C-alpha cells in the first residue's frame with residue numbers, strides 16, 4: 001500500500017441542525033422535544049432535537065410513530081429556505097479558515113487545514129476556534145472530528161456529539177477503528193453488514209483478518225476499498241467545487257505594524273480582492289472579513305455582513321477598516337499579516353430584493 005498522504009482534515013457537523021435552527025428562532029421550543037416534520041400520516045421525521053431523541057425518535061422515522069413515542073412533542077414543518085440561509089452563513093464562516101472545503105450537505109463539511117496550520121497551532125485548536133466562531137455568529141452548536149483523512153475525521157465527529165470534538169492522531173488511527181462495528185463505515189448499510197456477518201465480520205478489527213483477495217473477489221472495487229478503510233487508509237482529497245466560498249487576498253508584512261497603521265494595506269488588498277471578484281463574478285458578495293495575524297502568530301478574524309452587498313473596492317475598504325474596532329487585543333499589539341476576504345455569495349437575482357431593503361431604509 002502506498003504511503004498515506006499526510007493531511008489534517010476536520011469534519012464539521014452541526015448538531016440536530018434543522019431542529020436547532022427552530023429552537024434558536026423560537027425560544028418557546030428550547031428544551032422541548034422538537035420534531036421537524038408535518039404531523040401527517042405520510043410524513044417522515046426530517047430532524048429531531050436531542051430532547052426528542054431521548055424518546056427513541058430519529059430522522060426518517062414515520063411522523064406518526066414519533067408522535068406515538070412522544071405525545072407531547074412539538075411538530076414544526078420543515079422550512080428549507082431558512083435552513084439554506086443558515087447553511088450559507090456556515091459555509092462563509094468555514095471559508096475564513098481554509099479555502100479547501102467540501103460541503104456534504106447543508107450542515108456538514110470536510111475542511112483540509114494541512115496548509116493553514118501555523119507553527120505552535122494544531123488542527124484540534126483550529127477546530128475549537130471554528131466551533132466557537134459558529135456558536136457566536138449563528139447561535140448554533142457544531143461538533144468536529146479531526147484526523148489524517150476524511151474517513152477517520154467523519155467517524156470522529158460523532159464521538160463527542162453534541163457540541164464536542166474528538167481528535168484521532170495518525171498514530172492512534174488503528175486503535176481507534178479496531179473495535180468499531182463495520183456499520184460505522186460510510187456505505188456499509190444493513191445489507192452489507194449481513195454479508196460481512198456471514199464471513200464472521202462484525203467489527204473493523206474482524207474485517208482486517210480477511211485477505212484483500214477475498215474481499216475483492218466478493219465485492220469488487222468496493223472490497224478493495226474496504227480493505228484500505230479497515231486499516232485507516234483513505235487518500236480521497238477534500239474537493240471544493242462550484243463557486244468559490246471566499247475570494248481573498250493577504251499580505252505578510254515586511255515590517256510588523258500597529259492596528260492604526262494598516263489602513264493603506266487594507267485599501268490595497270481590497271483593490272486586489274475586488275479585481276479578482278470582477279473576473280470571477282461568483283454572484284453578489286455579502287460578507288467582508290478582516291484577518292490579522294499577530295507577531296505571536298495568533299490569528300484573529302472579524303466579519304461584517306451589511307444589508308446591501310458591497311459594490312466597490314472602496315466599500316470593502318471602509319467596512320474592513322471599521323472591523324478594526326472589533327479587534328480587542330491591546331494597543332501595543334503588532335501584526336505581521338493582514339488579509340481581506342469577501343464571501344457568502346448569493347445569486348445576482350437576489351439583488352432587487354436587496355435593493356428594496358436598501359431603498360426602504362434610506
Ligand SMILES: [Mg+2]
Nearest residue numbers: 013014015107
Ligand atoms: Mg448534522
